[in-house]
Amino acid sequence: MNTLTQAINVAPSDERCAKARESWRSSTVRKPIRAALGDMAAGLETCMYCGESRGTDIDHFDPIARNPLRAFDWLNHLLACSTCNSHQKRDRFPVDEDGNPLLVDPTSEDPFDHLLLTLSLGIYSPLTPKGKATIEVCGLNDRGLPRGRMQARRVVGLALRAWNEACEGNRSGEMLEHVHTVREQPFADVCQSMLRQAFSPGADVVFGDSPDLLALLRKPELREALLR
Ligand SMILES: [Zn+2]
Numbered sequence: 629m630n631t632l633t634q635a636i637n638v639a640p641s642d643e644r645c646a647k648a649r650e651s652w653r654s655s656t657v658r659k660p661i662r663a664a665l666g667d668m669a670a671g672l673e674t675c676m677y678c679g680e681s682r683g684t685d686i687d688h689f690d691p692i693a694r695n696p697l698r699a700f701d702w703l704n705h706l707l708a709c710s711t712c713n714s715h716q717k718r719d720r721f722p723v724d725e726d727g728n729p730l731l732v733d734p735t736s737e738d739p740f741d742h743l744l745l746t747l748s749l750g751i752y753s754p755l756t757p758k759g760k761a762t763i764e765v766c767g768l769n770d771r772g773l774p775r776g777r778m779q780a781r782r783v784v785g786l787a788l789r790a791w792n793e794a795c796e797g798n799r800s801g802e803m804l805e806h807v808h809t810v811r812e813q814p815f816a817d818v819c820q821s822m823l824r825q826a827f828s829p830g831a832d833v834v835f836g837d838s839p840d841l842l843a844l845l846r847k848p849e850l851r852e853a854l855l856r
Pocket of ligand 1: 675676677678679681708709710712
């Protein structure tokens, strides 16, 4: 990878972007990178931006158009669906007035420090300027994604209650199956957000219509099985 970056670096500055794109397109490292990202992604290799669709593309978080020297930087690669990669985020990479990135970097930051998911609506609200830019650039509240998150919340609720019944009946095989159902769901962010909000100050209000689910989300055994 260093050799490839070096080859881009020695190109004249106005040719670096084209050189990086060409090297990336013809490189054999894309296949192992794609495989490694697939192993890291939640659920069935879902897109690291929307959490809904299968990740098919390797996205450059810091776009090649802006930073060709990061074309082969492992920490700059994310698994994305083609909609998020080619139509939504594209080459957009907003920065603040000091040049610091305004997109949440999921490889080094906790998205929930910047974004709050309203579970009953499936909608993200920003907690920080980074959160605001991320919602806008990634279209997190567009494309029917809120509806998909609401559906994910229902499926997670059903699976967790079924897990509890199996737990009370000492049926460990069934318990594992229900955990598997949750883990392989699209919108893994919904379950992760539920687990986090179960211990937030407003938890009793957030789970006001389902206190049994709140109790389940606080169970250490279940949390251990579901927290990434
Ligand atoms: Zn996507």
